[in-house]
Amino acid sequence: MTSASWDAIFVGAGITSLACAAMLVKRDPGMRVLMIDKHIVVGGYASTFSRPKQQAVFDCSLHKLSGMNEGGNLIRILRDLDLVDALELVYPQDYFCAYQGKQALPLANDAERVERQLTERFAHQAEGIATFFEQVRSYGRNGYYQFQMLDGSFEPDMAQLRYAHRNLKHKTVHQGLHELFDDPYLIEILAAPGIYVGGYCEDLGYLYYLHVVYATLNRGNAYVRGSSQHLSNLLAQRIEQAGGQILLSTRVQAVLTDGDKVSGVRTDAGTFHAPRVFINASPHYALQHLFEPGLKLAPTREKLRALKPARSTTTVYLVTDAAPEQLGLIHSESMLFADDPAAAAPARMRAEREGHDAALCEEAFWGLSPIEVTNYHALDPDAGKVVCINVLDSIAHWPQRRTADYRAKKKRAAQVLVERLLRHVPGLRGHILHTEVATPHTYVRFTNNTEGSGYGAMVGTDLKGHVFHHGFPIEGVQFLSAWVAGPSYEAAFGYAEMKARQWRRA
Numbered sequence: 388m389t390s391a392s393w394d395a396i397f398v399g400a401g402i403t404s405l406a407c408a409a410m411l412v413k414r415d416p417g418m419r420v421l422m423i424d425k426h427i428v429v430g431g432y433a434s435t436f437s438r439p440k441q442q443a444v445f446d447c448s449l450h451k452l453s454g455m456n457e458g459g460n461l462i463r464i465l466r467d468l469d470l471v472d473a474l475e476l477v478y479p480q481d482y483f484c485a486y487q488g489k490q491a492l493p494l495a496n497d498a499e500r501v502e503r504q505l506t507e508r509f510a511h512q513a514e515g516i517a518t519f520f521e522q523v524r525s526y527g528r529n530g531y532y533q534f535q536m537l538d539g540s541f542e543p544d545m546a547q548l549r550y551a552h553r554n555l556k557h558k559t560v561h562q563g564l565h566e567l568f569d570d571p572y573l574i575e576i577l578a579a580p581g582i583y584v585g586g587y588c589e590d591l592g593y594l595y596y597l598h599v600v601y602a603t604l605n606r607g608n609a610y611v612r613g614s615s616q617h618l619s620n621l622l623a624q625r626i627e628q629a630g631g632q633i634l635l636s637t638r639v640q641a642v643l644t645d646g647d648k649v650s651g652v653r654t655d656a657g658t659f660h661a662p663r664v665f666i667n668a669s670p671h672y673a674l675q676h677l678f679e680p681g682l683k684l685a686p687t688r689e690k691l692r693a694l695k696p697a698r699s700t701t702t703v704y705l706v707t708d709a710a711p712e713q714l715g716l717i718h719s720e721s722m723l724f725a726d727d728p729a730a731a732a733p734a735r736m737r738a739e740r741e742g743h744d745a746a747l748c749e750e751a752f753w754g755l756s757p758i759e760v761t762n763y764h765a766l767d768p769d770a771g772k773v774v775c776i777n778v779l780d781s782i783a784h785w786p787q788r789r790t791a792d793y794r795a796k797k798k799r800a801a802q803v804l805v806e807r808l809l810r811h812v813p814g815l816r817g818h819i820l821h822t823e824v825a826t827p828h829t830y831v832r833f834t835n836n837t838e839g840s841g842y843g844a845m846v847g848t849d850l851k852g853h854v855f856h857h858g859f860p861i862e863g864v865q866f867l868s869a870w871v872a873g874p875s876y877e878a879a880f881g882y883a884e885m886k887a888r889q890w891r892r893a
């Protein structure tokens with residue numbers, strides 16, 4: 388294999404790489420692609436791990452695929468890849484159930500119904516709610532069809548684009564929502580979909596976030612029975628059936644160049660040659676570890692300084708002794724909000740201002756911020772009686788792995804987050820058989836993503852870092868990941884499609 392020359396090499400077999408390689412070999416079955424990943428399974432975050440003793444399979448990321456109804460980008464791409472029949476899709480009833488104190492507010496999986504539900508519950512904010520959903524339908528929709536806008540197949544209303552550029556682009560979600568509402572709980576509920584793309588309300592750009600709401604709510608969402616690993620495995624199978632090869636448990640050590648052109652990669656398992664190398668790993672990691680010294684990469688490094696990682700996640704995986712639905716966790720997804728929703732954003736900002744003081748961070752991120760809970764058993768009972776708690780977090784207040792402080796902190800994270808869940812769903816108390824925690828360090832260890840980001844780059848109001856790869860000085864190197872595509876499976880498939888089309892034109 389080492390002496391052969393490949394048409395393209397993919398550094399990392401995450402979902403963006405798999406999608407792009409599957410599209411390339413479908414179109415041109417003779418194409419020779421080689422994918423190399425350091426992990427033991429394909430998929431990057433789109434993978435699972437098992438605990439056979441607990442009869443549990445944990446999904447590392449997926450709880451919602453966006454764009455899965457008619458008109459959605461992802462369902463169209465999955466159909467083009469002939470994958471829909473092989474994927475058993477589950478369309479949940481709820482978008483999520485919002486919990487605060489003793490109150491549960493299940494939000495339907497339908498934009499119009501959510502608008503009505505919120506208008507009923509927050510009648511004093513009715514005008515703002517109508518404006519908000521109109522913004523999602525217009526500016527959110529324009530953002531959603533950005534790739535089609537580029538290829539001319541979607542014609543936006545130019546007046547809307549101008550308005551958004553002038554009035555919305557420079558606002559954060561915090562600013563955008565505070566201009567429409569003064570009810571802090573409503574603001575927290577509406578800001579919660581930001582969790583799907585790794586950002587709190589003070590982090591994300593408002594215009595970008597409107598498109599996230601449009602993608603996940605207006606264009607439908609679904610889960611894949613068999614989990615994200617099933618999706619990744621299917622893509623891998625397509626690639627291998629067409630003659631592509633996937634090398635697992637193999638670390639890429641360096642990207643090789645010949646003058647100003649890429650020539651291949653050096654790995655633990657030898658050297659491989661190709662005129663094109665797609666980098667699925669984090670660009671910060673790649674520039675620091677994969678390119679030989681002496682290359683003219685200073686301008687790219689400078690641009691990359693402006694590309695901030697999205698938030699990382701702390702995840703608590705649980706196994707219960709009975710179906711979670713029977714224990715009171717009836718919805719497939721829940722968002723748990725603190726009693727004082729207005730306190731979360733100022734607490735996070737204070738914790739960061741004060742140098743990521745550990746106690747302040749724990750209170751701000753784990754105690755006050757919304758937490759997302761997925762009842763995987765309700766989506767796919769075959770994976771076991773599995774519940775997963777996610778909270779966006781920062782690696783900055785986590786001690787090094789393998790230290791007593793780190794172990795103690797993991798324990799505290801589990802205690803705080805599980806206790807919050809038990810307050811809202813008391814029926815789970817006494818029924819948790821197994822608990823384990825993934826921290827931002829776990830995410831770095833398994834994926835090499837900078838600062839444990841689960842969602843590539845943060846899409847804030849300043850987008851100058853996002854063009855770091857424009858004019859990259861080594862011909863044949865391309866970046867292909869959530870760091871350039873944007874967070875989410877749907878963005879990964881959309882970007883992969885664009886890259887595969889560009890290859891055709893090249």
Ligand SMILES: Cc1cc2nc3c(=O)[nH]c(=O)nc-3n(C[C@H](O)[C@H](O)[C@H](O)COP(=O)(O)OP(=O)(O)OC[C@H]3O[C@@H](n4cnc5c(N)ncnc54)[C@H](O)[C@@H]3O)c2cc1C
Pocket residue numbers: 398399400401402403404423424425426430431432433447448449450451452453583637638639640667668669700702777833834835836840841842843867868869870873874875876877879
């Ligand atoms: C907790 C969590 C929940 C999420 N939930 C959802 C969701 O419900 N819906 C949704 O749409 N999105 C979700 N996301 C986001 C989504 O999972 C990611 O955006 C997406 O999976 C990122 O894919 P990627 O192609 O950028 O690659 P990654 O998954 O980052 O994979 C990169 C790959 O590169 C490999 N690699 C790195 N360095 C090397 C090297 N030197 N040599 C060889 N291989 C290397 C790694 O092993 C890895 O496999 C979630 C993310 C997280 C963390």
